[in-house]
Amino acid sequence: MAQRIQNLRRASTSEQMCEALDFSGRRWALRIVWELRVGPLNFRALQSACGNISPSVLQRRLHELGRLGVIEKIPGLGYRLSASGEKLFLVLAQLDKWSDGLRLAPSTSDK
């Protein structure tokens, strides 16, 4: 463990990783990918799958995800994960697994 940390201490954060982290830090971005895991969804279905996310943000995220090559638009079907998106989904599956051990907000003394 300490060994691993030692090894990583020299590594800087790559440009791509910055992009990935930056993008992940936008609301709904990863959620959209996660909701698409079940298969293609159209705009309105995605909207409701994400808990009625506002359409303007959804539209923007879909553009951004498309630009990153994570999703593809299929005319008459909606949006679906690309090959790269499927790989990203695998990462999110890990996150899902991790989140199992998450203690949920008790919200005491939490503004």
Place this chain on the structure above:
Amino acid sequence: MAQRIQNLRRASTSEQMCEALDFSGRRWALRIVWELRVGPLNFRALQSACGNISPSVLQRRLHELGRLGVIEKIPGLGYRLSASGEKLFLVLAQLDKWSDGLRLAPSTSDK
């Protein structure tokens, strides 16, 4: 029709996963975890590691990360990943790997 199929195929997103996804969708949240991978960092060091993130947001994120049990505050040392945080780091390491294949912003026709 496609809608019916989509409804049948949909699996539900757990409450914890929603929390994790929601939290990930806040700016700098994952970046902070990522920067702490090298070991404990104090407030100012973290700030500059994240490219001079504004202190008010950093402070908020540190609270939130603490509440989620991802980081711990060590008096006189700064902040470091907890056991749970280390596991989250492993997920981010996957993200890092994934991001290698990312095409970076061409930014043409990108509003």
Place this chain on the structure above:
DNA sequence: ACCAATGCTACACTTAACGAAGCACGGACA
């Protein structure tokens, strides 16, 4: 022709993030 579904767009509003300034505290040194 009508109607419902769909993929958006517009816009007024609220919330989150930014960033410069600076305060309070503790330790080192005089």
Place this chain on the structure above:
DNA sequence: TGTCCGTGCTTCGTTAAGTGTAGCATTGGT
């Protein structure tokens, strides 16, 4: 004892991002 520096924040005015309702344009079905 004083005064300096490093550090962990806090404050606050400004800007960017996200929200939510309304509705428009197109398509396909009846």
